[in-house]
Amino acid sequence: MRRSAVKAWRDLLYQVVNEQDVEDKYFKLLGEADRxxxxxxxxxxxxxxxxxxxGEFLANNVE
Structure with missing residues (x-):
């Protein structure tokens, strides 16, 4: 279960998003880590x- 949860988190990290969705994705990543x-x-x-x-994802994708 642990491996699948971490894999799902990484899959979310590497999904392509448009500029408007960067902050939403960041907060989803934080929420999943908390969960x-x-x-x-x-x-x-x-x-x-x-x-x-x-945080690195957010810093690298915010203009």
Whole structure:
């Protein structure tokens, strides 16, 4: 279950979005990371890594 949750998160990260959807996708990524942490699927360190990747995505895609 853990692997499939992390894979789904990564799939979401790598989905192509248009400029208007960048912030929505960022918040979805954060929400999914929070959900996985609360469900015990990932630990605190893994959660931080996902949040960092979401932040990098946002920084790289906002003009």
């Amino acid at each position: 996985m942490k609360k469900a015990g699927l990932i630990n605190e360190d893994e959660w931080r890594k996902l949040v960092r990747k979401a």
